[in-house]
Amino acid sequence: MFEFKSKQDEKKALRIVFWCIAPILFLVFFRLFGLVFGIIYGGVFSLLLGGRYTEVITVVSFLTALMFTLLTCRTLYIQYKKHIIGDR
Numbered sequence: 001m002f003e004f005k006s007k008q009d010e011k012k013a014l015r016i017v018f019w020c021i022a023p024i025l026f027l028v029f030f031r032l033f034g035l036v037f038g039i040i041y042g043g044v045f046s047l048l049l050g051g052r053y054t055e056v057i058t059v060v061s062f063l064t065a066l067m068f069t070l071l072t073c074r075t076l077y078i079q080y081k082k083h084i085i086g087d088r
Contacts, residue, residue: 033065
């Protein structure tokens with residue numbers, strides 16, 4: 001089994017692991033939130049407002065999914081840093 005020489009080396013390796021996984025997490029959460037907000041905005045608002053605002057609804061859905069994805073990734077990194085890496 002591999003052992004680190006110091007805690008700094010271990011923390012550095014844990015950060016590298018997170019940033020290798022982060023793009024995959026970003027894509028997964030973006031797809032999830034894209035589907036959720038696409039259904040909410042695309043379905044409900046299209047029925048309420050009619051078909052003339054589909055482009056606006058699509059853009060709002062995209063931006064909302066992007067915002068939620070960025071906030072989720074930020075929250076995951078803060079929690080990872082606090083609980084796994086051990087930094088405060």
